[in-house]
Structures are given as C-alpha cells and as structure tokens.
Amino acid sequence: MTPEPQDHLLTEARALAALASPVRSRILDALRVDGPSTASMLADRLDQAVGSISHHLKVLAEANLVEEAPELARDRRERWWRRAGRRTRWSRDQMSDPDAVDAALAAENLQLARQFERAQSRQDHPTTPGSWEHDTSFAIQSWFRMTDDELATFGEELIALFERWAGREIPDDGRQREPVLVFARGFPAEP
Numbered sequence: 001m002t003p004e005p006q007d008h009l010l011t012e013a014r015a016l017a018a019l020a021s022p023v024r025s026r027i028l029d030a031l032r033v034d035g036p037s038t039a040s041m042l043a044d045r046l047d048q049a050v051g052s053i054s055h056h057l058k059v060l061a062e063a064n065l066v067e068e069a070p071e072l073a074r075d076r077r078e079r080w081w082r083r084a085g086r087r088t089r090w091s092r093d094q095m096s097d098p099d100a101v102d103a104a105l106a107a108e109n110l111q112l113a114r115q116f117e118r119a120q121s122r123q124d125h126p127t128t129p130g131s132w133e134h135d136t137s138f139a140i141q142s143w144f145r146m147t148d149d150e151l152a153t154f155g156e157e158l159i160a161l162f163e164r165w166a167g168r169e170i171p172d173d174g175r176q177r178e179p180v181l182v183f184a185r186g187f188p189a190e191p
Helices: 013-019 022-034 039-046 050-062 098-124 148-166
Strands: 066-068 080-083
Touching: 013 022, 013 050, 013 098, 022 039, 022 050, 022 066, 022 080, 022 098, 039 050, 050 066
Parallel strands: none
Antiparallel strands: 066 080
C-alpha cells in the first residue's frame, strides 16, 4: 500500500513557480484524482506528448511537489509518479522573499482561472455522469460580516470539511464514483 503523504507547505519561489504552469497544475490534479501514474498514463489523460509530461514531472520533482513511486514499477524502465504531499498549501503572509510572493500570486491567478474555466465549461455543457441518476451539482454564494480572526476560523472549518471528504474511506458498495471539483474562496469584498 502506498504511504499517505503529508501536507506540503510551500515557501520557496521555485516550488511556487512550478505551480504557475497550466500543464503542471493539471498533472498535479490528475495525480490527485487518479493516484500514482506513469508519464505515458498522464500524457494520455491530459492529451499531451510524453516528452512534455516527462519534462514537467522533472520540474515538479525538483520542486518536491511529486516523487517517484518505485514500488509500483514492474521493471527498471517503468517510472511511476505520485504527489509528494496530501495537500499543497502556502500563505503569502509567511513569505519574506518578494519572488516567492510573486510566484504565489501567479500560482493563485492560474488556479482561479482554471476554477473559472471548469465552472464555465460545466455551465455550458451540463451533462450528468452516466452512472448518476440526477444532476446534484450546486452553487452557493454568501455575504458575511466578519473579523479577520472569524474569517480564519471559518476557513479552517471549511478546509476541515473538505479534508474529511477528500480523506474518507471510499465505500466498497459497487457504485461508480466520479471526480468532483468543489472550491471555495473567502475574502474581504464589497457588493
């Protein structure tokens, strides 16, 4: 059994810059959804050239975002990869390097753009997975009045809910489970 990776707190510009690539971001998402994979499997999944995927895996490995999973290889030529952390996170407040802050902003901008693209794609093509009886997608938006401490507490509670669902034991009930994206953002704003 593959060991459960721990959270990966990013503070260095190099690791954050590695996240600011659409292909590398998709690789990390595919490894999260599908689990450990070879470069060839990722290339098929992401409709990319194997050489391109291999290059991006090398960059991600140098940034300690992915690691090899040699126990999965059937021979010495086969290379399997997995995420190096259960969850990748960072806080610009904890960064003293301006380059790291810039890289974090670039990674956040890419993440936000990809979230919007996925939501827009779903809106434009509202198909229900074949194994599902109903479309149970949802959207919510709320306005609150909060202090910075209350927003931090709310965020921690929401992250704990996400983690509980992401880390739960998948029932062996014969039902097909599809990848589902749920994202949330909380920040000071005006109507």
